Structures are given as C-alpha cells and as structure tokens.
Amino acid sequence: MFDRREFLATSAWAGGVWVLGELGECQAELVSPTSQKWPANYFLQGNFAPVAEEVTETELKVVGKVPAGLHGLFVRNGPNPQFPPLRNYHWFEGDGMLHAVLLRDGKASYCNRWIRTDGWKEERKAGRAVYPSLLDPPSGTNPPRFKNTANTSVLWHHGKLLALWEAGPPTEVRIPDLETVGLYTFGGKLKHPFTAHPKVDPVSGEVLCFGYNLVAKPYLQYSVIEPSGRIASTTDIDLPRPVMMHDFAVTANYAVFLDLPEVFNLERAIRGEPPFKFDPEAGARIGIMPRRADGTAIRWFTISPCYVFHTLNAWEAGDEVVVVACRSQKFPPIVEFVPTPNAAEHPNIQDSEAVLYQWRCHLKTGKVVEGPLDDRGAEFPRINERFTGRPSRFGYCGRNGGEMFDGLIRYDLARQSSTFHNHGPGRFGGEGVFVPRRDAASEDDGWLMTYVFDRNTGKSELVIVDCRDFAAPPVARVLLPVRVPYGFHGTWVDLA
Numbered sequence: 001m002f003d004r005r006e007f008l009a010t011s012a013w014a015g016g017v018w019v020l021g022e023l024g025e026c027q028a029e030l031v032s033p034t035s036q037k038w039p040a041n042y043f044l045q046g047n048f049a050p051v052a053e054e055v056t057e058t059e060l061k062v063v064g065k066v067p068a069g070l071h072g073l074f075v076r077n078g079p080n081p082q083f084p085p086l087r088n089y090h091w092f093e094g095d096g097m098l099h100a101v102l103l104r105d106g107k108a109s110y111c112n113r114w115i116r117t118d119g120w121k122e123e124r125k126a127g128r129a130v131y132p133s134l135l136d137p138p139s140g141t142n143p144p145r146f147k148n149t150a151n152t153s154v155l156w157h158h159g160k161l162l163a164l165w166e167a168g169p170p171t172e173v174r175i176p177d178l179e180t181v182g183l184y185t186f187g188g189k190l191k192h193p194f195t196a197h198p199k200v201d202p203v204s205g206e207v208l209c210f211g212y213n214l215v216a217k218p219y220l221q222y223s224v225i226e227p228s229g230r231i232a233s234t235t236d237i238d239l240p241r242p243v244m245m246h247d248f249a250v251t252a253n254y255a256v257f258l259d260l261p262e263v264f265n266l267e268r269a270i271r272g273e274p275p276f277k278f279d280p281e282a283g284a285r286i287g288i289m290p291r292r293a294d295g296t297a298i299r300w301f302t303i304s305p306c307y308v309f310h311t312l313n314a315w316e317a318g319d320e321v322v323v324v325a326c327r328s329q330k331f332p333p334i335v336e337f338v339p340t341p342n343a344a345e346h347p348n349i350q351d352s353e354a355v356l357y358q359w360r361c362h363l364k365t366g367k368v369v370e371g372p373l374d375d376r377g378a379e380f381p382r383i384n385e386r387f388t389g390r391p392s393r394f395g396y397c398g399r400n401g402g403e404m405f406d407g408l409i410r411y412d413l414a415r416q417s418s419t420f421h422n423h424g425p426g427r428f429g430g431e432g433v434f435v436p437r438r439d440a441a442s443e444d445d446g447w448l449m450t451y452v453f454d455r456n457t458g459k460s461e462l463v464i465v466d467c468r469d470f471a472a473p474p475v476a477r478v479l480l481p482v483r484v485p486y487g488f489h490g491t492w493v494d495l496a
C-alpha cells in the first residue's frame with residue numbers, strides 16, 4: 001500500500017520545499033540544446049511557444065496567502081516541443097512537459113520537467129526533430145510515425161502519477177521530482193490506448209477509461225480498473241467508423257460515450273489531406289451502457305450533430321441520464337487539423353463556439369432533450385470530483401477570451417446562474433482545477449487553481465481562487481520564476 005508520508009520522507013522534498021543542495025535559486029537544470037530556427041506557427045508563438053529550460057525554484061513569492069492546510073502538488077501537463085518541427089506543427093503534438101507547484105505550510109516551490117518518452121529520448125539523441133507531424137503528407141521518405149508525447153493530462157491513482165496521451169498507453173512519472181519512470185501498461189493488461197480523460201469514481205475508487213483506434217477495429221474499447229490498479233475488465237464497443245473521441249462521462253451506474261462526427265479517414269491522410277474531417281452527415285450519438293456490462297449492451301441515443309472535447313459531468317435523474325459538456329456546432333477552428341504557419345490569420349480561442357450544454361437521455365423512451373445552458377464561449381470544464389457521476393451543482397470553465405481564457409466561470413446549475421472571475425487586463429489562464437478543502441462543508445468549499453500568463457510581465461503565476469467568493473481577487477498568487485506555456489490538463493495530488 002502506498003504510504004504518502006513514507007514517500008515524502010524518502011523523496012527529494014523536505015520541509016515542503018525542493019531540496020536543492022548547492023543549486024541555488026532558479027537553477028536551470030536542462031536546456032534545450034537547439035539553435036535551430038523555429039518556424040512561424042500560431043502554436044509556437046506568444047505564450048504557446050515552448051520554454052527551453054527545466055527549472056527548480058523554492059521559496060516563491062506569494063501575493064496574498066496560501067490557504068492553511070493546503071499541502072499537495074498542483075501539476076499540469078501540456079505540449080512543449082523540444083526541437084523545431086520537421087515541417088508542420090499542431091498544438092496537440094508537442095512533447096509533454098509537466099509544470100508543478102508544491103504547496104505546504106503556506107510556502108510554494110516550482111518545478112518543470114519534460115516527460116522523457118521514448119520519442120523525446122530519440123530526438124534528444126538525434127539533436128533534432130525526427131517524428132513528422134500529423135499534418136505532414138506521408139511519403140516514401142516520410143512514413144507516418146507517431147510519438148507518444150504523454151502531453152495531455154495527468155491521473156493520480158493507486159499512488160502513481162500517470163501522464164496521459166489518448167493514442168497510447170500512459171507514462172508513469174515520479175513525484176515530487178517529476179522524473180519519468182516509463183510507459184505504464186497496468187502490468188501488461190492494458191489492451192488499448194488510454195484516454196486523457198479517465199474518470200475516478202469517488203465512491204468505489206475505480207478508474208473508468210476507454211481508448212479509441214483510428215485504423216483498425218475495434219474502434220472503441222472500454223475498461224474498468226480497480227482501486228489497486230488492476231484492470232478488472234475490458235470490452236469492445238462497436239462503432240461504424242473511426243472518430244476522435246476525446247472525453248466521455250460516467251454516472252453511478254453507467255458509462256456514457258460520445259460518438260461524434262470528427263471522422264478519421266486513412267485514405268485522406270495518405271493523399272496528404274487533413275486526416276480528420278467534421279462530417280455532420282455521419283450523425284452524432286450518445287451511447288449509454290451499464291458500467292460493468294459487455295460492450296454489446298450499449299444503447300445509442302441520436303443527438304444533433306456537434307463536437308465535444310470535454311464533458312463537465314453526468315448523473316442519473318429518475319429514468320434520465322443527464323450529460324453536461326462544452327459543445328460546439330462543429331470541430332473548433334482553433335484546433336482544426338490544418339497547417340497554421342500564418343499566425344496572424346489563425347482563429348483564436350474566441351472564435352470557438354463551445355458553450356456549456358445539456359442532454360437529457362430518457363432510458364425508457366429513448367428520447368433526448370438537449371439545449372444550451374449558457375451562450376458564452378467556455379471550455380476545460382471541471383467539477384469537485386467528489387461528485388463525479390453524481391448530481392453536481394457547481395461547474396467551472398475557462399471563458400474564451402483573446403488568446404486563451406480571460407477568466408473563469410463558476411456555474412451554479414441549480415440556480416441557473418454564474419459568477420465570473422476576471423484574470424485582469426493582458427492576463428490569460430488555463431483550466432481551473434478544483435481542490436476541495438479538507439473537511440469541506442459543501443460542494444463548492446474549496447479552491448480553483450490555474451496557471452495565469454501575464455503578458456505585461458512575460459511571466460506566469462499559480463492563481464488560487466476561493467470558490468465561495470469567486471468574483472473576488474485570488475486568495476493567493478504564487479509568482480513563478482518563468483513562463484508556463486498554455487497547456488492542457490492538470491490535477492491536484494493531495495499530500496496532507
């Protein structure tokens with residue numbers, strides 16, 4: 001059994017800070033060796049641009065006060081290409097880098113590390129990019145190769161931190177020093193790629209996850225993992241065509257899948273055309289099946305064509321399954337699979353039309369009632385994960401504004417109201433991760449944490465917002481020594 005206290009005692013942390021020995025302040029521990037030229041590309045510029053250094057720094061300056069009792073690691077994943085691309089580059093393709101802030105006794109430390117995947121090591125050895133982009137037309141000299149970048153999210157479960165990438169297995173990373181352990185296949189039992197958005201049941205402690213395959217059937221597989229990390233079951237789910245399926249949802253009794261028409265076509269890819277195409281004619285469905293059932297038990301509900309990157313939550317209400325997610329009419333243009341060298345003309349996140357949206361699927365009649373819950377562009381939804389799969393009142397999203405999220409929205413679904421937390425002029429944040437207070441008195445008793453980039457200073461902060469006083473200034477701003485590029489998903493590893 002994993003013992004956090006024992007682990008801490010034997011780890012590189014002591015007294016709540018990184019033990020640096022002689023390293024001193026803001027030590028650059030690894031620098032990208034490249035002097036190669038980075039091409040013009042929307043996702044390689046501004047705060048999308050990668051950082052070249054791995055840094056460790058303790059005793060960070062805090063504006064405000066880190067809440068008492070917060071002891072843990074906020075860790076966020078995101079793309080940070082080690083070398084300029086061979087030709088094209090898409091935001092989803094950069095080498096995974098973790099950015100972590102350790103909080104303890106009101107003090108804060110920061111560390112960032114590349115995830116040393118096999119592809120990262122291969123390119124480091126070569127001293128340049130080796131893997132082509134998904135956007136590069138394949139040829140005899142450019143056969144398609146896919147690098148498991150481990151760049152999308154992180155899962156903390158059975159005492160392991162796993163960096164996730166939806167087209168391959170997880171990569172285990174040690175905490176707190178973020179050293180890469182290696183690919184993690186659950187004792188060789190993992191039979192499919194591993195979504196970046198698994199769900200941990202707050203009651204049973206199980207992980208529910210899926211993987212999709214773009215080139216061979218089964219196009220979808222689903223697994224249940226026990227609290228110990230043992231894979232209890234894996235089943236195939238029949239899909240008529242390969243689609244990009246980024247997230248799903250669970251309720252107390254059901255797993256909920258989104259079969260949406262961002263369709264992959266190998267022939268198109270071979271011709272050098274965009275490999276994915278949003279095809280509303282192909283239709284859209286929500287699939288619902290008992291969590292431990294065989295995949296043949298899935299029942300499909302037709303919905304209006306759309307795309308969903310991220311669900312907020314799902315739960316049962318009488319004979320209905322309620323699903324809440326950020327939904328757009330089509331695949332968001334900001335992440336379309338097309339080359340983006342002309343940054344000035346590239347759509348930014350404000351052009352995305354994803355809004356918070358709800359589907360109510362009636363299990364007896366098969367009918368679906370669907371509609372928007374808001375009209376503001378919003379993404380990266382999160383909840384208090386003690387309510388995963390159960391009726392949840394509060395949800396948190398980034399509000400699309402300018403180059404990234406200009407603030408955070410706190411939705412009160414019961415009152416059909418919301419509160420906005422403004423990051424301020426020239427400041428843009430990422431996903432807000434909910435961190436519950438120890439002995440929390442209510443669902444919203446906790447904090448939202450996110451990295452905010454300040455264009456005025458060129459640096460980033462960890463911002464901690466009190467969810468019960470949401471519009472107020474952050475209770476704490478941990479000033480980081482460096483810039484944290486815009487990235488994807490994070491988690492809180494509670495070490496108290």
Ligand SMILES: [Fe+2]
Nearest residue numbers: 196246310489
């Ligand atoms: Fe995601």
